[in-house]
Amino acid sequence: MIRVLVCDDQALIRAGFVTVFGLQPDLDVVGEASDGETAVREARRLQPDVVVMDIRMPLLDGIEATRRLAGPGVAAPIKVLVVTTFNLDKYVYEALRAGASGFLLKDAQPTELIEGIRTVARGESLLAPAVTRGLVGKFGDRVRPSTPGVSDRLAALTPREVEVFRLIAEGLSNAEIAGRLVIGQETVKTYVSRILTKLDLRDRVQAVILAYQTGLVTAQP
Incomplete structure (x- = not known):
């Protein structure tokens, strides 16, 4: 229950x-x-x-x-x-x-x-993908880095994990990421889990916000 x-x-x-x-x-x-x-x-x-x-x-x-x-x-x-x-x-x-x-x-x-x-x-x-893009895209300027070195957190990620992280931040679902990278959905789930663990994030919402804080992705005008 x-x-x-x-x-x-x-x-x-x-x-x-x-x-x-x-x-x-x-x-x-x-x-x-x-x-x-x-x-x-x-x-x-x-x-x-x-x-x-x-x-x-x-x-x-x-x-x-x-x-x-x-x-x-x-x-x-x-x-x-x-x-x-x-x-x-x-x-x-x-x-x-x-x-x-x-x-x-x-x-x-x-x-x-x-x-x-x-x-x-x-x-x-x-956060549905379209909602993620609209929400954080609209308010991305509110989550600019507040302290120096915040982007250093991404150093723990491999290049492939950074690629997946960017797609998460753009609002893509696991299935969409799998299609974009031509890999299986289970593989995407593994990448997402690793990214959250390495960056000490609770969920995809926090991942999206961090991506904007680090400048990995930016708000669209």
């Missing part, structure tokens, strides 16, 4: 999520929260597998709540899936940088949201 905590300040939306998730045999809603402070407190108490987090909430917004649950320095990060009404704006980007494993829009189909929770629970990021 995938244990889920639902966090949204709108009671009707929370009720809808709880109802939809409750119909799935592998999802178990273990709690709800109507504000960011409660979301953080309940997540720490209940230790869900996935927190479904809204961005705009009272007392503490979803970005800061995400940072406290999954951000840098958190000893035992909890996976956060941001579900927002804001399409590719600064709020979504900041939530990803705060540690969220991905995001969906609230107008997504129920099947998309359910599969999104499963994806995040498996430890994968939830």
Whole structure:
């Protein structure tokens, strides 16, 4: 069972999520929260597998709540899936940088949201290729290197791994990378795993952000 905590300040939306998730045999809603402070407190108490987090909430917004649950320095990060009404704006980007494993829009189909929770629970990021390109391409200027030597992190990668890393950052799926490089998908999965391990990254979301920080890829005008 995938244990889920639902966090949204709108009671009707929370009720809808709880109802939809409750119909799935592998999802178990273990709690709800109507504000960011409660979301953080309940997540720490209940230790869900996935927190479904809204961005705009009272007392503490979803970005800061995400940072406290999954951000840098958190000893035992909890996976956060941001579900927002804001399409590719600064709020979504900041939530990803705060540690969220991905995001969906609230107008997504129920099947998309359910599969999104499963994806995040498996430890994968939830950014469709087109969304990745749009999101980080639009806000790439916000993740320029903040300290000297950040590009040195790439020295640990082989030339082939750098090539795969660049394609990840461009938003290609494993299948698309396999087709581009004419290799098997299992081989691509192995490369992706090695890259995340060598660079000490949690998921593909962090990989995309790092690629922009190092200048490996740049935002399109």
